Amino acid sequence: MSGYQHRVAGKRLNRLDGIGKVTGKHVYAADFALPGMLFGKILRSSEPHARIRRLDVAKARALPGVRTVLTASDIPAIRFGTAIKDRSVFADGVVRFRGEAIAAVAATSLEIAEAAVRAIEIEYEPLPAVFDPEEALTSGAPLVHAGWSDYQALPVFDREGNVSGRAELGGGDVEAGFAQSYRIYEHRFTTQHVHPGYTEPRSAIASWDGNGDVIVWCNTQLPFDMKNMLAEVLDLPASKVRVIVPGIGGGFGGKLRVGVEHFAAWLARASKRPVKVMTTSEEELTDAYPRQPTIVTLRTGVSRDGLLLARQGRVLLDCGAYANSGPATAAIALQVLAGPYRTPHLAFESVAVYTNKGSTGSFRAPAGPMANFAVESQMDLIADNLGIDPLEFRLRNVYREGDKGPAGETLTSVSIEECLRKAADAIGWHDRRPAHGRGKGIACSWWLTTGGSSGVYVKINPDGSVTLVSGAVELGSGAITGAAQILAEELGVDLADVNVAEVDTHSSPYDYGAQGSRTAFSVGNACIAAAKDLRRQIGELMAAQWQVPIDSVRLEEKSVISGDKRMSLAEVASLSQRSGGGLISHGTAIQPMPVFDPSKVKNHPLPAWTSHSFHAHAVDLSVDQVTGEVSIHRYVVAQDVGYAINPTYIEGQIEGGVAQGIGQTLSEEIVYDQGRVMNANLTDYKMPTTMDMPRVECILVEKPGVNGPYGAKGVGEPPCIQPPAAIANAIAVASGVRVCSLPITAEKIALERLDRAAD
Amino acid sequence: MSRQPLDLTINGESYQLMVEPHWSLLQVLRRELGMTGTKENCLEAECGVCTVLLDGKAVNSCILLAEQARGRSIVTIEGLGDPEHLHPLQRAFIDHGAVQCGYCIPGMILTAKSFLDECRGHVPSEAEVREALSGTLCRCTGYQKIVEAVIAAARQLNSWPEEAGRAS
Amino acid sequence: MSFAFHRPDSIDAAIAVAREHGASARFLAGGTDLIIQINRRRIAPEHLISLAGLGLDTxxxxxxxxxxxxxxxxxxxxxxxxxxxxxxxxxxxxxxxxxxxxxxxxxxxxxxxxxxxxxxxxxxxxxxxxxxxxxxxxxxxxxxxxxxxxxxxxxxxxxxxxxxxxxxxKPPADSATAFLKAGRRKAMEISVICVAAHLVSDGKARIAIGAAASRTLRVPAAEAIVEKGGRAAFAEAGRIAARQMSPIDDVRASARYRRLLVAAMVERALGICADRIEGKST
Missing domain, CATH: 3.30.465.10 (Uridine Diphospho-n-acetylenolpyruvylglucosamine Reductase; domain 3)
Incomplete structure (x- = not known):
């Protein structure tokens, strides 16, 4: 389409599901109900690590209105998990964190189900527990999984005892690099558990039909993955499981994995009634998939003129009691630690460990904020020590077009310098200390556009409308509207002509899912393929109909044209339906894996990134010099999106991602004490309000990538990566205090200043 | 505990219900009446997705007993506007890209409606709008386009004051 | 979990219901805390007595x-x-x-x-x-x-x-009050510390502090020093207040930080009062 002025793509058009959402008519999984459904509740462990000595559900079963009570002894002993099959539906005789499911109840009302859960009698035999990830690594630490070596796992991960996965990334000779260095810096950074914070709780309704198939209506981001996982947990062929996503109230990576769906399915099977299970805030903050806490140590050698020579680092990531995506997240942190900087000698290691805390997962840009907080805080620390401006120090070291990435892959469409310069200019970098107590900070990063395949079915209807059937759910980002814009562009119709079908694993084509900044990118590519095939079908049909050469037939403004012949697209679709079954196509897309050097990675599940993007954030803030309170005045993001499919919703992704990043930086933390979550409610789990958010100024850089639709790159995850480092750097300027642990609360800043004044 | 009769006026229509005294208004709306435009999340007045108007004022229906609404007028998102006749706030939320996942949006729009009704005659500042909406969490948008939409709607409501009174 | 809901039509009737049910009854005002406490199972009243419609809202x-x-x-x-x-x-x-x-x-x-x-x-x-x-x-x-x-x-x-x-x-015309609150966010917070101050230009001072002890407290010693020393004593009043409080460590803040906040916020609240009296700020 080069040189062609887009009519639909690239435009600020309204999303397709907006009216339903503003009128309350859009049905979310949490709103979904079936006649005669029961309500499920879960009994959860009150101990962080214990053997279940006695479990008696008789009193619960006897309560009027209780239809089913299930424990581990009522269902097959099946272990499941993303990388390691280490988890079971109910605790398998041992509980490994406070909040772990032990039993489930289905009753005619939520209140009866809650009463039944309280009526279950349980006795524990406490086991030694480990909560600290560094302690978990020591010899003699209690083993979270005594039987770890018997678990099935993806072969890529190097496991042992409490270590659920180890990976390495690097090249060159770091010791030689350090030997050449003018100065060497070593720092340690820590990051906390943060919850994705979707406003719609996780919810599922399961119902079994006459064929012995189970239908699960739920708010998963990955319907096909959910289908397979449920089939595994239910011990069924995958064809017997059907997952439907009515609507989903945000996910941010927190709704990727089975959460309540398996409870609903088992309870429905046992009670022979539909069962709904929905999480409470307390359950969300004790047993969900929050971002893992990490400890990142980073040792860096530089030359006298401020060039990075060698970097050595370790990411220690706390998975909690079950590994889930932890080992992979820890490994991906290594790429974040490396980039976007040229470093001749690199040696990075990731270690994911088990502890007796809640499970964790893949919150938006998994690994991103943690590793970026470390590397970008350290870049400022080094620049300050060398007496080089932090922006200048970054510019001397950033990737250039054609450089090799950390795994030896060739980097193209590199835009980091442009992002840094634009963000710096917009924030007014020349004046980094505009007033006493005020300062500016900058941070940059890179990120991938996740691969995985997408299929779409596209149908042109006899009324000229177009139906898009995708297996990817609309999380809220607007990605499906973006894909529909691409489809409308390719078919010469308006966005309003496109209808999007509900995602149903029985009838939707496969999609790798709404995750990894890939939805608009990958579904968009599949739409281009589907449209191409439809144009071929239209060409063949009308060439025969009009007796004209195929290549004379073209699609323009909802009409099919050849010479002076013209027929509306609706009539062509109608003709096709009458004569040949209709205009329908299957488009597919998958990103090619880049070529990389295998000697640079070890035990790494994602050695090289596909369709990387670059971004820089800059912030201007004040710190109250006594109370430590931080007030953000301006926040600027320059992000390379390749091609802005719909600038409005891209800005929305950036503004929302920054909000989550600001939450992680300043206020949010799931606080554990001896395995107990001390703030399992939204009073004390503190997500930013309107008053905590500054305006976010978005600069969309468009340096086209080679794989995305019209050059687009993944957009959704990156905006939450840099806020911790950018804000930490600005706070250091404004207050003189460098905080290396997240969250950077006012308390930490104020007490650090107090301690310093006392010294 | 036995159910008691309770008459409620919701979106201008009267409902004759039998409710248990401890039921929240949210529970009655969603579970008894199937009016799921009012959303459910934290159940502790921290997130605001359950916001409805009680005698024109925004309240958290999750911690309001249905009994407390006896004899008072309730407006939910279903009563504000429908797809053919969107309220200016609903229109502005769509046009300004303020809607993402949308789960907080009914509560956000009703919070904004109650606020704008109070500042009839002047267009609020960005700071005032932010203060007014601070009891409703949105995790998708970072609030910016929501604030812009509310200010745009305020401008429009001021130029067509007769529209402002609809459904209130 | 349930309770009987009472809707008395007079204050006397409400008192009568309360006397009848004793400790198993609770008065319901707005309910924004009570209902949460009931839902969290911290309390389980058998009777709720509504105070709505009794003319107490003026x-x-x-x-x-x-x-x-x-x-x-x-x-x-x-x-x-x-x-x-x-x-x-x-x-x-x-x-x-x-x-x-x-x-x-x-x-x-x-x-x-x-x-x-x-x-x-x-x-x-x-x-x-x-x-x-x-x-x-x-x-x-x-x-x-x-x-x-x-x-x-x-x-x-x-x-x-x-x-x-x-x-x-009613406070005299030459007086002012101020309230300051600290929390992790800029809205939707339960106070980590809150401070109120009231100054009259004749020197009278009142200072009270929340979330720094097992109840909200006045700080007479700090008030006395302000009454004597005026603006010059504001910082010292803050330090006295910080010493006299007995804050706790919890998930919201440490006791040490709370003391720091008390000192700073008392000084600032008094300063705001003084500025307001002098017409320097609103």
């Missing part, structure tokens, strides 16, 4: 004093025209109780009777030397608010007594 004044009905909402306090000048601290405190939706329901009386050490309005009322009016089976009595509050969750209220109103003298 904010009135006599020649010398203001009378805020217990059922007046925080929203009503925020918008009350008489509270926008010398009594600005009332509006500043009520304006940061929860979100707008809570302020439309939550009441002044509930904020007091709850006896949370972090209640935002209570320190302001303490600096105004407010008294509470209680009506019960044994009649009506008034108590200084400072005596009414016992400790976290405990007051001098008897189970059959309704807190009907809170009263305080």
């Amino acid at each position: 904010i009135g004044e006599t020649g010398s004093e203001f009378v805020i009905g217990a059922m007046a909402t925080h929203d009503a306090v925020v918008g009350h025209p008489a509270f926008q000048k010398q009594l600005k601290a009332l509006t500043e405190a009520s304006a940061v109780v929860g979100g707008r939706q809570v302020r439309n329901i939550a009441t002044v009386g509930g904020n007091i009777v709850n006896a949370s050490p972090a209640a935002d309005l209570v320190p302001v009322l303490l600096t105004l030397d407010a008294t509470v009016e209680l009506r019960g089976g044994a009649g009506t009595r008034t108590l200084p608010l400072d005596r009414f509050l016992v400790e976290r969750g405990r007051t001098e209220r008897r189970p059959d007594e309704i807190l009907t109103a809170v009263r305080f003298d």
Whole structure:
């Protein structure tokens, strides 16, 4: 389409599901109900690590209105998990964190189900527990999984005892690099558990039909993955499981994995009634998939003129009691630690460990904020020590077009310098200390556009409308509207002509899912393929109909044209339906894996990134010099999106991602004490309000990538990566205090200043 | 505990219900009446997705007993506007890209409606709008386009004051 | 979990219901805290007695004093025209109780009777030397608010007594109040520390602090030094207040940080009062 002025793509058009959402008519999984459904509740462990000595559900079963009570002894002993099959539906005789499911109840009302859960009698035999990830690594630490070596796992991960996965990334000779260095810096950074914070709780309704198939209506981001996982947990062929996503109230990576769906399915099977299970805030903050806490140590050698020579680092990531995506997240942190900087000698290691805390997962840009907080805080620390401006120090070291990435892959469409310069200019970098107590900070990063395949079915209807059937759910980002814009562009119709079908694993084509900044990118590519095939079908049909050469037939403004012949697209679709079954196509897309050097990675599940993007954030803030309170005045993001499919919703992704990043930086933390979550409610789990958010100024850089639709790159995850480092750097300027642990609360800043004044 | 009769006026229509005294208004709306435009999340007045108007004022229906609404007028998102006749706030939320996942949006729009009704005659500042909406969490948008939409709607409501009174 | 819901048509009828059911009954004002406590199973009353519709929601004044009905909402306090000048601290405190939706329901009386050490309005009322009016089976009595509050969750209220109103003298024209609150966010916070101050140009000073001890406290020693030393003593008043508090470590903040905040916020609140009296700020 080069040189062609887009009519639909690239435009600020309204999303397709907006009216339903503003009128309350859009049905979310949490709103979904079936006649005669029961309500499920879960009994959860009150101990962080214990053997279940006695479990008696008789009193619960006897309560009027209780239809089913299930424990581990009522269902097959099946272990499941993303990388390691280490988890079971109910605790398998041992509980490994406070909040772990032990039993489930289905009753005619939520209140009866809650009463039944309280009526279950349980006795524990406490086991030694480990909560600290560094302690978990020591010899003699209690083993979270005594039987770890018997678990099935993806072969890529190097496991042992409490270590659920180890990976390495690097090249060159770091010791030689350090030997050449003018100065060497070593720092340690820590990051906390943060919850994705979707406003719609996780919810599922399961119902079994006459064929012995189970239908699960739920708010998963990955319907096909959910289908397979449920089939595994239910011990069924995958064809017997059907997952439907009515609507989903945000996910941010927190709704990727089975959460309540398996409870609903088992309870429905046992009670022979539909069962709904929905999480409470307390359950969300004790047993969900929050971002893992990490400890990142980073040792860096530089030359006298401020060039990075060698970097050595370790990411220690706390998975909690079950590994889930932890080992992979820890490994991906290594790429974040490396980039976007040229470093001749690199040696990075990731270690994911088990502890007796809640499970964790893949919150938006998994690994991103943690590793970026470390590397970008350290870049400022080094620049300050060398007496080089932090922006200048970054510019001397950033990737250039054609450089090799950390795994030896060739980097193209590199835009980091442009992002840094634009963000710096917009924030007014020349004046980094505009007033006493005020300062500016900058941070940059890179990120991938996740691969995985997408299929779409596209149908042109006899009324000229177009139906898009995708297996990817609309999380809220607007990605499906973006894909529909691409489809409308390719078919010469308006966005309003496109209808999007509900995602149903029985009838939707496969999609790798709404995750990894890939939805608009990958579904968009599949739409281009589907449209191409439809144009071929239209060409063949009308060439025969009009007796004209195929290549004379073209699609323009909802009409099919050849010479002076013209027929509306609706009539062509109608003709096709009458004569040949209709205009329908299957488009597919998958990103090619880049070529990389295998000697640079070890035990790494994602050695090289596909369709990387670059971004820089800059912030201007004040710190109250006594109370430590931080007030953000301006926040600027320059992000390379390749091609802005719909600038409005891209800005929305950036503004929302920054909000989550600001939450992680300043206020949010799931606080554990001896395995107990001390703030399992939204009073004390503190997500930013309107008053905590500054305006976010978005600069969309468009340096086209080679794989995305019209050059687009993944957009959704990156905006939450840099806020911790950018804000930490600005706070250091404004207050003189460098905080290396997240969250950077006012308390930490104020007490650090107090301690310093006392010294 | 036995159910008691309770008459409620919701979106201008009267409902004759039998409710248990401890039921929240949210529970009655969603579970008894199937009016799921009012959303459910934290159940502790921290997130605001359950916001409805009680005698024109925004309240958290999750911690309001249905009994407390006896004899008072309730407006939910279903009563504000429908797809053919969107309220200016609903229109502005769509046009300004303020809607993402949308789960907080009914509560956000009703919070904004109650606020704008109070500042009839002047267009609020960005700071005032932010203060007014601070009891409703949105995790998708970072609030910016929501604030812009509310200010745009305020401008429009001021130029067509007769529209402002609809459904209130 | 359930309870009987009572909707008495007079204050006397409400008292009668309370006497009948004793400790198993609770009065329901706005319910924004009570309902959460019931849902969290911290309390399980068998009877809720609604105080709605009994005429307790007015904010009135006599020649010398203001009378805020217990059922007046925080929203009503925020918008009350008489509270926008010398009594600005009332509006500043009520304006940061929860979100707008809570302020439309939550009441002044509930904020007091709850006896949370972090209640935002209570320190302001303490600096105004407010008294509470209680009506019960044994009649009506008034108590200084400072005596009414016992400790976290405990007051001098008897189970059959309704807190009907809170009263305080109209402040002189040459006086000012201020309220400051610290929390991790800029809205929707339970106070980590809250501070109220009240200064009169003749030197009278009142300082009260929330969330720094097992109840909201006045700090007479700090008040005395301000009464003697004026603006020059504000910082020292803060230090005295910080020493006299007994804050706790919890998930919201450490005791050490709370003390730091007390010192800083007391000094600042007094400074704001002084500026307001001098017309330097609103």
